[in-house]
Each structure stands twice: as C-alpha cells, then as structure tokens.
Amino acid sequence: MSRVLVVDDEPQIRRALGINLRARGYDVDLAETGEEGLELAARHHPDVVVLDLGLPGIDGVEVIQGLRGWSQVPVIVLSVREAESDKVAALDAGADDFVTKPFGMDELLARLRAALRRAAPSEEEAVVETPDFTIDLAAKRVVDAAGAEIRLTPTEWHIVEVLVRNGGKLVGQKQLLQEVWGPAYETETNYLRVFMAQVRRKLEPEPGRPRYFFTEPGMGYRFEVAEP
Amino acid sequence: MSRVLVVDDEPQIRRALGINLRARGYDVDLAETGEEGLELAARHHPDVVVLDLGLPGIDGVEVIQGLRGWSQVPVIVLSVREAESDKVAALDAGADDFVTKPFGMDELLARLRAALRRAAPSEEEAVVETPDFTIDLAAKRVVDAAGAEIRLTPTEWHIVEVLVRNGGKLVGQKQLLQEVWGPAYETETNYLRVFMAQVRRKLEPEPGRPRYFFTEPGMGYRFEVAEP
DNA sequence: GATCGAATGACAGGTGCCCGTCAATCGTTG
DNA sequence: CAACGATTGACGGGCACCTGTCATTCGATC
Numbered sequence: 442m443s444r445v446l447v448v449d450d451e452p453q454i455r456r457a458l459g460i461n462l463r464a465r466g467y468d469v470d471l472a473e474t475g476e477e478g479l480e481l482a483a484r485h486h487p488d489v490v491v492l493d494l495g496l497p498g499i500d501g502v503e504v505i506q507g508l509r510g511w512s513q514v515p516v517i518v519l520s521v522r523e524a525e526s527d528k529v530a531a532l533d534a535g536a537d538d539f540v541t542k543p544f545g546m547d548e549l550l551a552r553l554r555a556a557l558r559r560a561a562p563s564e565e566e567a568v569v570e571t572p573d574f575t576i577d578l579a580a581k582r583v584v585d586a587a588g589a590e591i592r593l594t595p596t597e598w599h600i601v602e603v604l605v606r607n608g609g610k611l612v613g614q615k616q617l618l619q620e621v622w623g624p625a626y627e628t629e630t631n632y633l634r635v636f637m638a639q640v641r642r643k644l645e646p647e648p649g650r651p652r653y654f655f656t657e658p659g660m661g662y663r664f665e666v667a668e669p
Numbered sequence: 670m671s672r673v674l675v676v677d678d679e680p681q682i683r684r685a686l687g688i689n690l691r692a693r694g695y696d697v698d699l700a701e702t703g704e705e706g707l708e709l710a711a712r713h714h715p716d717v718v719v720l721d722l723g724l725p726g727i728d729g730v731e732v733i734q735g736l737r738g739w740s741q742v743p744v745i746v747l748s749v750r751e752a753e754s755d756k757v758a759a760l761d762a763g764a765d766d767f768v769t770k771p772f773g774m775d776e777l778l779a780r781l782r783a784a785l786r787r788a789a790p791s792e793e794e795a796v797v798e799t800p801d802f803t804i805d806l807a808a809k810r811v812v813d814a815a816g817a818e819i820r821l822t823p824t825e826w827h828i829v830e831v832l833v834r835n836g837g838k839l840v841g842q843k844q845l846l847q848e849v850w851g852p853a854y855e856t857e858t859n860y861l862r863v864f865m866a867q868v869r870r871k872l873e874p875e876p877g878r879p880r881y882f883f884t885e886p887g888m889g890y891r892f893e894v895a896e897p
Numbered sequence: 898g899a900t901c902g903a904a905t906g907a908c909a910g911g912t913g914c915c916c917g918t919c920a921a922t923c924g925t926t927g
Numbered sequence: 928c929a930a931c932g933a934t935t936g937a938c939g940g941g942c943a944c945c946t947g948t949c950a951t952t953c954g955a956t957c
Binding site for chain 1: 753754756757760761763764765766767773775776778779780782783786787837838839885886887888891
Binding site: 630633634635637638641649656658659 | 903904905906907908
C-alpha cells in the first residue's frame with residue numbers, strides 16, 4: 442500500500458489523519474515540525490505528503506522547497522488561511538493541491554487518491570523470465586535466452602498474455618476462448634489446439650514435452666515457470 | 670505556449686478567463702457545453718482543461734469520464750457547489766484539482782501553472798540518438814547523421830513523438846490513432862499506413878527495410894534502436 | 898490385456914485481412 | 928493563387944487465421 446507523510450503541529454489533526462489513513466490501509470508517518478517532516482521524507486520516501494502551512498519553526502512553503510530539491514513526491518497542503526496569496530505561494534513553490542481547514546475526511550481522501558493516481562503512471566514492470574525466454578507484458582514482446590526477438594502473431598500473443606497473467610493458475614478452455622476470440626467461440630476447442638501448438642513451437646525448447654505451457658486434459662491450460 | 674480549454678456555460682466566466690489567459694500568452698479554446706468541450710478537446714488536444722461542473726446537457730463528471738477514456742490531460746474543475754460529495758465524485762472521476770466559485774484569478778492561474786508543471790515531461794534528457802538520425806523531443810527537432818535538419822510535418826512529428834516516448838514498447842494502432850488524431854479516429858488505420866510510410870521515407874535509410882520503426886502486423890508499431 | 902471413445906496434437910490447403918504504396922482531392926496558409 | 932499537408936480511395940502481395948482430416952495418447956471398460 443502507499444505511504445503517507447503527515448506534517449502538522451496540531452495533535453488532534455495528526456491523530457485524526459493517522460487513524461483514518463491507517464484504517465484505509467495506508468502506511469502513515471506523522472511529523473510535528475517541518476524539520477521532522479523533511480527528515481522523515483528523506484528516510485522513508487513517502488508516496489504522498491500532507492503538509493500544514495502554518496508550522497512553528499520553518500514555514501510550510503520552505504518545507505515544499507526543501508522537498509522539491511530532490512523529490513517529485515506529490516504534496517497536498519492544509520491551511521486555515523483563506524488568503525489567496527498563501528495559496529498562490531504554496532502552489533508555485535511546488536505544491537500539488539490545496540485543502541482549506543476545516544476539511545472533510547472524504548474530500549481529503551479523494552484528493553489523496555487523485556494525487557496518488559497522478560503520480561503512479563509507473564507501468565509496473567510486468568516481465569516474466571524463464572531459462573528459455575523472457576516475456577515483457579508491457580512492451581508486448583518476447584525474447585529468447587540469447588536475446589533474439591521471438592515474433593508472435595496477434596492471436597498467439599493474446600493467448601500467451603492471458604495465460605501468463607494467470608500465471609500458475611489453470612485457465613479453462615471456455616475462458617481462454619472467450620477472452621481471445623469472444624463469447625461466441627467458447628466451443629471452438631480446435632482453435633486452442635492449433636494455436637497452443639504454434640505457441641509451443643515458438644517458445645518451448647521441446648514442443649513435444651512442454652516445460653511452461655501445460656495441458657490439463659479436459660479442462661484447459663496452465664502457464665508455469667518451474668522452480669529451480 | 671500552452672493550450673487551455675475552458676468549458677463553462679456562463680458567458681462572463683468564459684469571457685473573463687479568455688481575456689486573462691490570452692493576456693498571459695496561453696492559447697485558449699472556449700466551449701459552452703460538455704459536448705462542445707469534448708469535441709474541441711479531441712480536435713485541439715489542449716495541455717490543460719478548465720471545466721465547470723454545472724453544465725447544461727451532459728454533466729461535468731461525464732465530461733471528465735469522456736476525456737479520461739483517451740487522454741491524460743489535467744482537468745481543473747470549477748464549481749459553485751460546496752458539497753463535499755461533488756468534489757469527491759469529480760476527483761474520483763479523474764479530475765486533478767478543484768476550485769470553488771467565486772475564485773480569484775491569481776489562484777486559478779497558480780493552479781493552472783501547477784497542473785501544467787506536473788504534466789510537463791520534466792525536461793529530462795529527451796534526446797534519442799541513432800546511427801542515422803538524432804531526435805530531440807524537447808526541441809521538437811530531428812537532424813540526420815550529417816547534422817542537417819530533417820523537417821517533419823506536425824502529424825508526422827506527433828507520430829514520431831508518441832512512438833519514441835514509448836521506445837521499445839509496442840504502441841497499439843488504436844492508441845496511436847487516439848493520441849495523434851483523437852478518439853473518433855481509432856478505426857482509421859489508413860492514416861497510420863500513409864503517415865508511417867512518410868516517416869520512414871524521411872528517417873529510415875532503407876524505407877523498405879525499417880531499422881527503427883517496426884510494424885507488428887495486426888497490432889501496431891514499435892520504435893527501437895538496435896543494440897550495437 | 899484387448900478394445901473403444903474422448904481429447905489432444907500434427908499437418909496442409911484455401912481464403913480473407915492487413916500492410917505498403919501510389920495517386921487524386923480537399924483544406925489551409927501565406 | 929501557389930504550396931503544402933492532410934484526407935481519402937484503390938490495388939496488389941503476403942501472411943495470419945480458419946478449417947478439415949488424420950495420428951496419437953490416455954483412461955475406462957470388459
């Protein structure tokens with residue numbers, strides 16, 4: 442789950458945010474001062490920061506600037522101030538969002554989700570490696586052990602994708618047929634045999650003795666990388 | 670400069686934003702309804718959208734959903750409503766920020782800058798070199814091996830940009846069509862064939878045997894610089 | 898152990914789709 | 928009005944997919 446750093450000098454706010462965020466599965470760091478916040482940020486690399494502007498010691502805007510020196514972490518600013526100039530200063534310093542106290546917990550949580558969603562375009566490294574080939578789901582590509590590309594046709598790739606995304610799990614024939622060819626084809630088991638053979642010819646070192654794409658007779662197919 | 674799309678049914682708001690934004694050097698599109706806004710977004714690909722929630726016809730939240738179907742453009746929501754549930758709905762639909770009317774122009778401009786800054790590709794070393802040409806994504810320039818500039822038309826450049834930014838990854842036909850021409854063109858595969866041919870004529874040493882812009886039949890295209 | 902049926906695997910021929918290419922037309926801009 | 932880029936349509940070639948048939952394997956039954 443995501444890690445949230447809360448920087449606020451008011452104990453009741455820290456407490457309320459700590460309870461609510463942890464209840465929703467976030468990991469939460471609490472800091473009372475700007476200095477403490479910067480230190481925790483450096484140590485724990487939170488995914489999002491909730492920052493009060495009116496801090497004792499160094500000001501909230503300075504905290505933002507301190508963060509921006511080395512991090513792109515989204516910052517949501519809290520403030521009792523209504524003054525427009527404060528908002529402008531905070532946003533220009535690099536804040537991502539601005540919430541005026543008193544605020545509703547639902548709104549803050551929604552803004553938190555929005556900030557995390559923006560920051561997380563990070564195409565999870567969807568790569569599966571085996572001793573004989575490597576599958577990159579994001580790039581839609583397969584390379585063999587020597588690094589040479591293995592070309593798959595659209596249908597072949599689609600089958601491989603479904604099986605790999607369900608890695609280790611059995612995928613039923615009907616399910617596979619529906620996902621690759623559409624709901625009207627759920628009885629065309631011939632297709633599966635033809636294309637599974639093709640996939641094995643291209644990926645299995647011994648197509649006759651599959652090491653990765655296994656048949657479960659009468660049920661379906663399973664992709665699995667054997668443990669060493 | 671950046672292009673801003675403003676969607677609001679109140680003439681005085683449209684007028685005020687139009688004047689203020691243009692005075693600061695933004696290119697501005699003005700739309701009165703959600704439908705018009707979606708159409709303009711598809712045609713002009715703005716860098717940021719300012720959207721009123723209380724629209725006649727289709728609702729602001731639906732406009733956000735319509736946009737999010739194909740675009741990651743930041744959306745700043747305007748609303749007279751104070752209700753927290755509205756904010757939550759808009760933010761969860763994919764809005765990036767929320768401003769309550771009446772708002773100060775300075776605050777809106779600051780949030781606009783913040784949204785654009787977030788979306789900015791962070792000015793990283795956006796240069797791709799190959800033995801035959803060099804692409805500078807930031808400067809929007811291509812030069813050949815001898816240092817001479819290669820001129821690309823806007824559409825050609827847009828295609829190259831999308832493919833290069835996804836370097837190594839396969840870009841689906843629909844995705845490419847949507848990002849370059851807009852969501853209404855996702856079936857016009859002719860465009861791709863014509864413009865890919867044009868791009869290859871200008872960049873590939875042997876347009877008939879591509880070394881950089883590869884076709885994945887039935888799926889899409891991929892830009893890649895071969896390892897030495 | 899022999900027989901049978903069900904399910905999978907293998908193979909090859911035909912056909913339709915997709916890509917690359919060319920060319921004509923339209924719309925915009927200077 | 929000239930020049931350029933974008934939009935279409937048409938066409939040919941290659942290949943991916945579909946299809947039917949036959950071989951093989953496995954388990955059940957007698």
